[in-house]
Amino acid sequence: MSVFSDPVAALGFLQGQNGPGAPRLVILHQDAFAGSEGADKLEAWLQALQDLSVAHLPVLLHGGLEGPLLVRLFRVGLCDALSLPVEQHHWLNLLIRVEKRMQLRQQKRMLLEDNSHAQDLLRELKDSLGEVYDRNAGDLLQAQETLESVNRRLTHDMEELSLLYRFGRELSQACNWDEVLGRILAELGEFLGANGATLVLKSAVGGAFRARRTWGWEDGSWDRILLDLEQDTKVAIGEKLLEWGVLGDAATVTSVDGPTGGKVIALPLDHQGLRLGFLLVLFPSPDLALLARGRFLPFLQAVQVVLAEEVAGAQMLDRIRDIGLFNARVLETVSSGIWVFDESGTTVYCNRAGQEMLAGSAVPAGDPSAFLYRIGRGRLADAVGPGDDFPELVSDGRLRVDGQEGLLMPFLRDGAGGVFQGGGEMTSLDGEIVPVAVRSSLMAGQSRNQTWMVIVAEDQRERRQLEHERMRVDQLRGLVEMSATLAHEIRNPLMGLSAQAELLADQLAEGDPRGRYIDVITREVDRINSTIDRMLNYTRPYHPELAAGDILTPVRDALDLCRSRAEARGAELDLDLKPLAGADVARGWTVVLDSGQFKQVLLNLLLNAVDAVPPCKGRIVLELSASSAVDLPAPEGKGRFLAPGIIIKVRDNGPGFGDGVQERIFRPFFTTKSSGTGLGLSLCHKIVTAHGGNITALREGDTTVFRVVLPRAAAAPSRMEVAE
Incomplete structure (x- = not known):
């Protein structure tokens, strides 16, 4: 350091x-x-x-x-x-x-030292390899040619695989095979070097073979070849496909004589032991057919498998689609509403009757095949109902059943075996409460662990109406029998009273004051007879004699007949006409009706009004108006419809009627008069109803109004929407 x-x-x-x-x-x-x-x-x-x-x-x-x-x-x-x-x-x-x-x-x-040493070794190896390459150049060229040959074979095999993949994909994705089959046959024929190809299939199970699609083939020439194939027993031997589409022996590709000296290779299309058809490939000469058979045998067998599987799959899909459409038509024509709900209570399916019950009006008919995709709000709502506001039956609380406690879905699921059967009420989109008979049960859902629910609701309005009508018919039947008995039992003594009164009148001198008593007896007998006639007229079936005419004629006749009685009462009697704007004046009041019977309706209403108004202060107005759309009951009693019509209102300033009278005012034998029979208004109701109209009584302020609505035409649509 x-x-x-x-x-x-x-x-x-x-x-x-x-x-x-x-x-x-x-x-x-x-x-x-x-x-x-x-x-x-x-x-x-x-x-x-x-x-x-x-x-x-x-x-x-x-x-x-x-x-x-x-x-x-x-x-x-x-x-x-x-x-x-x-x-x-x-x-x-x-x-x-x-x-x-x-x-x-x-x-x-x-590493640098090792790298230098390695570079020296590589240079030595390169020199050595150069010498080896020079010595073995011929071997390398031969290997290159072998590789090129293998590459060409692989390229050819890849073309075959590409064709097979494209055939299968296009056939499986195509909605209509005509165009796809034409293209496939053309590509197959050009690839094999053929000059014609035909796909022959059975038109139906047990049916005859027919050409499904033809390419480059003279029309009709394949018929004879097909006949030969069906008659040749050799073709039926050894031509079955093994399981999973693996071909048996090479006999599955059969050669038969073709037109104009050509040769046809016939590939039978079998699936699960059933002969679905043939693929016929026409070659211009027998040599080319044999060459193609030897060269393309595996490829042809693969084409045979692909076509057989695709044809079988397409036929199975057709059968499934037919079954689905049949089920859809059945469900769409059922009069009961059918709903399928998932576990959250969301609608998975709702048929047309159910939609109409919820909407409160008719729903346009749709494509039956769309039932597979018709699901509730939040899942393609436009396929379910008339709009995005179309309600959910369960989650919107539109259905309640008898005995329900708490939420509907848990209540229905808790039933024995998930089954419920009972009554209930459904609230439609327009607020109408519809009585229904409800049946529910559980079903398997879309996935393994799902449990869905089916609810069937049957509209009880028609049934209750029929029950009401049956009760009314029973009452009328009893009334008819009673009326006939009373008429017979009363008229016999009345005839005797009338005859005795006439004999007494003949024995009295002219001007005898006792003659007025005989007149009273005669008038009362006539009044009783008139009452019996009205009672019998009400109980008899009534069929109006309809004819087109001006409604103003019976209106003015009724006013003229009532005018003297109104003047005696001190009451004003007026007519108020309100024609349709822009209508033809000459035809503006033309209506199809029974003029005589309708005049009787107007007379009853006007005379009742004259009797109801106060003396010397009464005012009666007969208002006649035309409309392009009036609310009328449908002839079958199902719903209502709009049609051109006439509205007649009889107004008076009388005291009107008390509570509870309005609901019973058109019932037979109900009257508020001390001397009335109670048959006048019920007879009016019968006549107006027979004309396809309706009659109602109501109070508007200080006036009493009897409102009659009649259609202009005799016939009306059986069912239409009521416009809002």
């Missing part, structure tokens, strides 16, 4: 020691380079040290130099630096780092 206080002297010593040997550890002290230019001197000294042939390891002891200066020094060769004072462990760590650095430099030197 040498110690120097002068850096120049130390550098001179190291230069004197310059030569082969291990590097030295050089420890520098910051004070040796004191002064304003000390940093530059130290940097120059380190640079000079690096120029020596032996790479020494300089270490600087400093009193806290700044980082940028240390970076400069490290860049010019400083190995390490320690900040004063230096602890013992700092020295130990330094020595360890220096030792590793020396080892690395020693290894680098050895």
Whole structure:
């Protein structure tokens, strides 16, 4: 170890020691380079040290130099630096780092020496290989030709694999095989050197073979070849495919005579023991057919497997699609609403009847195949209902069942075996509460651990309406029987009373005051007969004799007949006409109706109004208005529809009717008059309903209004939407 206080002297010593040997550890002290230019001197000294042939390891002891200066020094060769004072462990760590650095430099030197030696060996080997190459040039050229031949074979095999892959991919992805098959047959024929190809398949299970697609083949010429194949028993021997599509022997490729002296290679397409069809490839000569058979036999067998599998898969998909469409049509035509829910209560499927029940109106018919994708809100909502606001049956609380406690889905799942059957109510989008019969059960979901739920809701409105209608028919049947009995039992003594009154009248002298009693008897008998006639008319079936005519005619006739009675009551009787804007005046009031019966309706309404108004202060207005769209009941009693029609309102300023009267006012034998029979308004309701219209009674302010709505035409659509 040498110690120097002068850096120049130390550098001179190291230069004197310059030569082969291990590097030295050089420890520098910051004070040796004191002064304003000390940093530059130290940097120059380190640079000079690096120029020596032996790479020494300089270490600087400093009193806290700044980082940028240390970076400069490290860049010019400083190995390490320690900040004063230096602890013992700092020295130990330094020595360890220096030792590793020396080892690395020693290894680098050895590697350089080994590299030089290796380069010498490589030069010797290169010279030796050059001599060997020169000696074996012929062998190398022959090997090159062999490799080129193998490369050509591999290229040909890759072309075959590429064709097979493309055939399978295009067939599996194509929705319509016509275009794809034409392209495949053309590529296959050109690749094999053929001048025609035909894919022959069975039209149906057990059906005859027919050409599915033909390329470069004279129309009809393949029929004879196909007939020969079907009749040749040799073709049916040894042509079965083994499991997993591995071909048996080479007999699966059969050659038969083709048209115009050509030769046809026939590849039978079999799948699971069933003959699906043939691939027929036409070659211009027997030699070319034999050449192709020997050269392309594995390729043809692979094509045979691909086509057989794709044809079988396509036929299976067709059968699955047919089954799916059949199921879709069945579900879409079922009158009950059917929902399928996942475990969260979200709709997975809803048929058309269910959509109509929730929407409260008819839903346009869609493509039956779309049922596979018709799922609830949040999952293609436009495929479910009329818009994004289409409600969810469960999560929106649209369904409640009898006995329900808490949430619907847990309540239904807790039933015995997950099955529920009972009544309930469904709230449609327009707020209508629909009575339904509910049946639910569990089903397997889409994944293994999922359990979905099926809910079937049957609309009970029609059933309840039919039940109500049945009860009404039973009541009418009893009423008819009672009316016929009463008419028979009452009219017989009435006939006797009337005859006796006529005999008494003949025996009295003219002007006898007792004659007025006989007149009273006669009038009362006539009134009873009239009541019996009205009762019988109500109970008889009524079919209006419809004919197109001006509705103003029965309207004015009814007003004329009631005017004298209104004047006697001191009541005003007016007509208010409101024709449709822009309508033809001559045809603006034309309606198809039974004019005589409708006049009876107007007479009943007007006479009731005359009797209801206060004496000398009454006012009665018959308002007649035309509309392009009136709300009418459908003929089948299912829903309502809009159609052009006439609205008749009879207004009066009478006292009206009390609570509970409005619901019963059109029932037979219900009356608020002391002398009424209760058949007038019920008969009006029967006549208006037979015309396809409706009649209602209501209070508007201080007036009582009887409102009659009639369609202009006799026939109306069976079911239409009611516009909002």
